[in-house]
Amino acid sequence: MDDDLKTSVKGRILQVADLPTLPDVLEEVTRLVEDPDASTEAIAKVISRDQVLSAKVLKMVNSPIYGFPGRISSIQHALVLLGFNVIRGIIISTSVFDMMVLNMKGLWEHSLGCATACNIIARRAGFEDPEEYAVAGLLHDLGKVVTAVQLPDLHATIVATVRDKDLSYFQAEKEVMGFGHDRINAWLARHWGLPPNIREAMARHHAPHLAEFYKPMACVVHLGDFLVRLFEFGNSGDDQTAYLRPEALLELKFKMSDLDRVMDEMAEQFIEVSDVTF
Amino acid sequence: MSQTLEKSLFQRGQTAFLLSPDASLAAMLRALWSPDVLSFTVFEKGGKAIEHLFNDPPDLLIVDNRLADIPAVEVANLVKSENVYRQLPVVMCVDPVDVETPWNWNVIEVDDFLVRPFNPSEVRDRINLTLCRAMRALDANPLSKLPGNTSIIQRIQQLIDAGEDFALAYCDLDYFKSYNDKYGFSRGDEVLMMTARLIVNTIRSYHGIMSFVGHVGGDDFVFILPPDKAEDACQRIIAAFDDIVPHFYDPDDRKRGNITSVDREGKTRIFPLMAVSIAVVVNTGGRITHYGEVSSIAMELKKKAKENPRSCYVIDQRQV
Numbered sequence: 001m002d003d004d005l006k007t008s009v010k011g012r013i014l015q016v017a018d019l020p021t022l023p024d025v026l027e028e029v030t031r032l033v034e035d036p037d038a039s040t041e042a043i044a045k046v047i048s049r050d051q052v053l054s055a056k057v058l059k060m061v062n063s064p065i066y067g068f069p070g071r072i073s074s075i076q077h078a079l080v081l082l083g084f085n086v087i088r089g090i091i092i093s094t095s096v097f098d099m100m101v102l103n104m105k106g107l108w109e110h111s112l113g114c115a116t117a118c119n120i121i122a123r124r125a126g127f128e129d130p131e132e133y134a135v136a137g138l139l140h141d142l143g144k145v146v147t148a149v150q151l152p153d154l155h156a157t158i159v160a161t162v163r164d165k166d167l168s169y170f171q172a173e174k175e176v177m178g179f180g181h182d183r184i185n186a187w188l189a190r191h192w193g194l195p196p197n198i199r200e201a202m203a204r205h206h207a208p209h210l211a212e213f214y215k216p217m218a219c220v221v222h223l224g225d226f227l228v229r230l231f232e233f234g235n236s237g238d239d240q241t242a243y244l245r246p247e248a249l250l251e252l253k254f255k256m257s258d259l260d261r262v263m264d265e266m267a268e269q270f271i272e273v274s275d276v277t278f
Numbered sequence: 279m280s281q282t283l284e285k286s287l288f289q290r291g292q293t294a295f296l297l298s299p300d301a302s303l304a305a306m307l308r309a310l311w312s313p314d315v316l317s318f319t320v321f322e323k324g325g326k327a328i329e330h331l332f333n334d335p336p337d338l339l340i341v342d343n344r345l346a347d348i349p350a351v352e353v354a355n356l357v358k359s360e361n362v363y364r365q366l367p368v369v370m371c372v373d374p375v376d377v378e379t380p381w382n383w384n385v386i387e388v389d390d391f392l393v394r395p396f397n398p399s400e401v402r403d404r405i406n407l408t409l410c411r412a413m414r415a416l417d418a419n420p421l422s423k424l425p426g427n428t429s430i431i432q433r434i435q436q437l438i439d440a441g442e443d444f445a446l447a448y449c450d451l452d453y454f455k456s457y458n459d460k461y462g463f464s465r466g467d468e469v470l471m472m473t474a475r476l477i478v479n480t481i482r483s484y485h486g487i488m489s490f491v492g493h494v495g496g497d498d499f500v501f502i503l504p505p506d507k508a509e510d511a512c513q514r515i516i517a518a519f520d521d522i523v524p525h526f527y528d529p530d531d532r533k534r535g536n537i538t539s540v541d542r543e544g545k546t547r548i549f550p551l552m553a554v555s556i557a558v559v560v561n562t563g564g565r566i567t568h569y570g571e572v573s574s575i576a577m578e579l580k581k582k583a584k585e586n587p588r589s590c591y592v593i594d595q596r597q598v
Contacts, residue, residue: 036485067421067471071525080518081472083479128533 002178009177012150013184014191019149021052022108022278023096029053033088043087044076048131051111051138052145056090057082058135059192073132073195100148103159107145108278109234111138116273117224120265125252127216136201136217137224139194141236143184143202144169162238169237170206182206209247219248227263233270286315287406289432296320297327297353298342298371303396307340310402316409324348328356335366338409341388342371351386358387367412369405371396419493421467422474430492430500434569437502438561442488445508445593447558448576449477449515451497452587456539456549457526469526469552470497473519477501480514505560512556512591519554520589527551555583556591 029046032038047053054075061078062070072078079087097104118137122130148155154176161172173180186203188194194202197214204211204218205225211218226244229236249259283291291314296304304320311317319336321327324345331339339357341350354368367389374393390408392401417426425433437444451473458466474493481489481501490502503511524532531537532551541547557579559572566572575594583592 040483066475068468068526071468071472072522073525077518077522077525080479080522081475083475083482085482 005177006179009151009154009184010187013143013146013187016146016150016188018093018095019052019056019146020095020097021050022101022104024278025050025053026091026094026096029091033084033091040079041076044079047079048075048115048134048138049112051108051142053090053094054135054138055142055188055192056094057087058194058198060086060090062193062195064193069193070195073135073198074129075135076131104145104148105278106235107141107237110228110236111141111234112273113228113231113233113270114138114140114221114224116269117228117262117266118220120262120269121220121223121227121252124258124262124265125216125220125254127220132197133201133217133220133224136198136205136221139189139198139202140185140205140221140225141181142188143181144237146188147181147184159237166240167238168240168242171240172238180206207245208251209245215251219251222248223252223254227266231263231266231270233274281312281315283312283314286311287410288315292316292338292409293336294318294338294340295327295331295336296340296342297324297345297350298322298340299344299346300342300371303342303371306396306398306401310398310405316405324350324353328353331357332363335363337366338405338412339366339368340371340405341368343373343376344371354386354388365412365416367408369408419495421470422493424474424478424491424493424499426492427494430490430494431569433490433492433502434572437488438564438566438569438572441564443505443560443562444488445503445505445558445560446572446576447501447503447508447512447556447591448494448580449473449499449501449554449556450580452553452555452584452589453549454497454552456537456541456547457552460537460539461528465526469523472522472526473497473499473554476518476522477515480511480518484511505562508558508560509591509593512558512593515556516554516589516591523552550587553587553589555580555586555589557583558591558593560594 025046029043032043032046047057057075057078058072061072061082066081072081115134115138119130119134122133127133158169158172158176161167161176162169165172165175167175170180182203182205186199189199189202197217200211200214201217201221205221208215208218208222222245226242228234229242294316296307296318298304298320299322304318308318324341325347341353343350345353350370354370357363357366357368370388370391372391372393377393389412390404392404417428418424419426434446451469454466454469457469477499478491481491481503484503484507487504487507488502492500494500501511527537536548536550538546538548557576559575559579561572579592579594583590
């Protein structure tokens, strides 16, 4: 039974053809792509706030058609390589949620908060290309969005289970489906040809100690997710406290003082980001 | 109805062979173009034409299915089965009865077909289109699909002839060979595709101006812009390339900032990450009168750009 469910869920998830997003970012990007003077940097900055648009752009640039599959994990690079016409095409063909908007707003904020946190953590840890860690943070709950769009009934059951049994969203997913959005992330990332570092961080953000090749990135996203929940910035589907794996801090060689610094910086940046409305 | 060569779609006069016993078809075709634009050599029998075709292939072959001695399909396949003649576009003329049952276009490799009764203006445009399409397909770089050498030279000569000011930039990659040697051809192709895309998008981001991007082959690319945009374009291409190319290396090499590979003498050496060198020739005030001058100036500049192992550009500063 479990395996049958998994196969059918996977089938539905990978069939996702038209992933909607929230109207505000889409409107802003639409305005930018219609403006001939808008720079790619400006467009990249706005797209980097939206998990669905970011995922679409990365999926496109990493598709075999462009000839360098799985190589690009930065939105800025993706825009340079896709070019204005293709970006415009992606934006024009993206629709907005007609339902669930309120639900999704919390998740969008949580994802943006996590992206911001990952950028700060990666810089604190001295890693190169912190914006790629931000991309991984932005996409870490994409599986939840796709489930809500493709399997609305299952999604409703998970939401009800969170409420009725006082569970975290992740625990409720496991109770209802037998697996979580981390698994769904792995399917999506592989199917869309996303780069292996992003893929592993998306798939391992709940179990970073199991990451095989890109453990630092998985640990950054794990910590980012934990901290953004601590700040109660946005909502990822429940009000539970998440578990922080000590291995993640060890991997990043973080002491308490590092965490303090990261949280100070998060507090500062969240004031800026909270101007962003979804 | 017939135009001069200058006003036609073609850079030079085109030649066509018509293999048909139908004199009215030959007369119609000859009336559609002036002979300097498209001239026809007519063969009433197919067999006679084959040797001519192989010795001195025309730009276009039109084969009539009414040929008495040899089926049109056989002529078409004879041409298409030889790699050196494959690019020759073949148009087949048929009668309505011939198209009653579907043809297997995988076996009959013609480029287009015309059905009687012919409508002269349709015939004219179908054949013009076939010729243009063949030129594009022939010249496109097989990897990037960007226009190749013939189109590049044509474009430069056009600009020179029109007396327009332009900047022509030659881009190539430093240490591409060592990357290829270490990571293999398909990873090398990834870098070329990335570079092509990056140059195209940078050049296209200047709206409403004359521009062109071509792929000479391998790691050599060309772009053309108005002189006042050239320097900005070089800077943007270099910035984007230097930013993106490290991601095409394995994490260890990227962290180290170099790769260990084998040089031309077979010795193991350490090579820096790839960089892009750009040489820009500026033609203002009609200083340059022939394509050859452009390329010789560019080759000199390229040497200079190559002296720097990092990405860099050199702009030809000579004045009129």
